[in-house]
Amino acid sequence: MPDTTGSESAERVTLTVPGGRGSIGIVRLFVGGLAARLDLGYDTMDDLQLALESVLLASAPRGEVTVEARIEDDAVSVLVGPFERDPLHAEASRPDSLEPARLLAALVAGAESSARDGGHWLRLDVRVPAGSGSA
Numbered sequence: 001m002p003d004t005t006g007s008e009s010a011e012r013v014t015l016t017v018p019g020g021r022g023s024i025g026i027v028r029l030f031v032g033g034l035a036a037r038l039d040l041g042y043d044t045m046d047d048l049q050l051a052l053e054s055v056l057l058a059s060a061p062r063g064e065v066t067v068e069a070r071i072e073d074d075a076v077s078v079l080v081g082p083f084e085r086d087p088l089h090a091e092a093s094r095p096d097s098l099e100p101a102r103l104l105a106a107l108v109a110g111a112e113s114s115a116r117d118g119g120h121w122l123r124l125d126v127r128v129p130a131g132s133g134s135a
Contacts, residue, residue, distance in 0.1 A: 014068045019061030024053050027067055031078075034069055038076060038128050051107040051124055052080060058100060059087035059120075075109070076126050082119025089113065 015030045017023035028049045035045030056065065061083055068079040081087075088101050088111055104111040110125035 011071045012068060013071065014066060016064050016066045019063055019065045021057070023065060024056055027052055027056065027065075030067060030069075034071075034076065038071065040076075040126065040128065044126060047107040048078065048124065048126055051104055051111075052078065054103055055080060055087045055100065055122055059083040059085065072128075074128055074130070076128055078124045078126070079121055080124070081121030082117060083121070084119070086113045086120045087122045
């Protein structure tokens with residue numbers, strides 16, 4: 001669906017699934033389809049899938065989970081939410097695990113949380129290689 005709020009070259013793809021572990025596979029397929037379309041490469045796709053999976057497992061989704069990809073010429077931003085608490089600044093679930101912000105910093109180009117629609121949302125940014133199939 002074309003983006004009506006900004007750049008003319010931007011496009012949005014949205015997926016809404018029930019919250020919970022059962023939907024993680026669907027989210028992984030969604031990211032795999034995006035990666036194939038944009039020629040992101042296996043490592044980038046795997047990192048984005050791991051980032052989303054980690055957030056979905058560590059944070060409490062509020063009922064349904066929406067994953068929205070905003071595709072531009074040189075980047076894709078994935079917005080996921082809503083969550084009960086801020087997924088970027090949540091405490092690590094185990095003492096020996098990484099803080100979410102540190103984990104995401106290793107997996108994606110950028111991560112930012114925001115409040116929207118009465119919940120917390122997380123935006124993950126990934127660079128798209130030059131000459132990709134984003135059209």
